[in-house]
Amino acid sequence: MEKKTDVKVSTLRWKILRQALLRHPCPPNPDGQTQMGIKHISRRASHGFNLIPSRLLDEPQTNNCLGSGDARVCYTLPVHGAPQLFLSQRVDNHAHLSDFEICNRYNIDNTGLICNWPSEEVLAYYCLSHRDLFRSKKVIELGSGYGLAGFVIAAVTEASEVVISDGNPQVVNYTESNIAINSGAFGNTVVKSMMLHWNQEETFNIANTFDVIVASDCTFFKDFHKDLAHVIKLLLSNAGSSEAILVSPKRGDSLDLFLEIVKENGQHFSVTENYDAEIWKRHERLMNEDKDSWPSYEKDHCYPLLIRITL
Structure with a gap:
C-alpha cells in the first residue's frame, strides 16, 4: 500500500x-x-523582507526545542552615520498562560510579543527612507509591538518627540527597557513609551497632539477597526499638515472595511501599492524566484500597502 x-x-x-x-x-x-x-x-515569517540587517547578540538558554527567555537583537540601519539599535525581544515559540490572561483582561491581542512582523520592518524602512516627513514633528506609533519603526524614527529623523505605544502592558515594559538601552541614539529627540488602548477615554490629555501617526498591520482584527479610526482622528493635530501613515496588507476585505469607517468619520485617505522601489523589488522577488525563503508568501496577506490618512 x-x-x-x-x-x-x-x-x-x-x-x-x-x-x-x-x-x-x-x-x-x-x-x-x-x-x-x-x-x-504558517503566516509567521522569520526573515520578512530583509530590508534592515539584524543579528542576534545574546542567544537565550533553552531547555527544549520550543525556546525560552529574552534576547537582544542588533539592527544596523542602512543609512550612513546612523546608530545601531539594540532591542530586547522575547524569543519564546510558545505562549504563556499569563499572555492569555492579560489579553482577556485588556481586550487585546498578543501578536506584538511574538516577533517583529514583516510590516513593521517595511514601515521602519519607509520611515528611514522618508526622514524629512518627521523632522521637528511630534510622532506616535500605535500598536507598536517591539516598536522598530518608532525607534528608527527616534534615531534618524530629528523628530521633536516620539511616543511608542501599545495596549499590551508586557509590550510596554519591553519598550521602556529598550528606550533606556538606546538612549544615546536619539540625540535631542524625546522618546517615551505609553500604554494606549484605542478605545480608552483617558486620551483627552494627548488629543489633537501629534503631527504624524504611524502604524503597521493594525487593520487585521476587524473588531478594532472603529477604535483605530477613532483614535487616529482624535490624536492628529488640527494644525498644519498632520497625517497618519499606515502600512498594512489587504488581508481579504479587512483593510477595505477599515477604510470605509475612515471615510464615514470624515477623514481622507489614499492607498498606494508601489510606494518604494526597494520594497517593491523585494516583493516581486518573493512572488517569483525567491519563493523558498518565505513559502507562505501571498500578496493579499503579506505585502503591505501604504495608507495615508488626513483629517
Missing part, C-alpha cells in the same frame, strides 16, 4: 496551536514533511 504523504492544512494548523501551548520536549524524530508543511502554511 502506498504511503500517504499529504497532510491536511487543518491538521497542520492544530499542530501549530499544540506547539504554541505545550511545553513538552519535541519528539526525537519529528516528521520532517509535517514540519515543512507547518512552515508553508
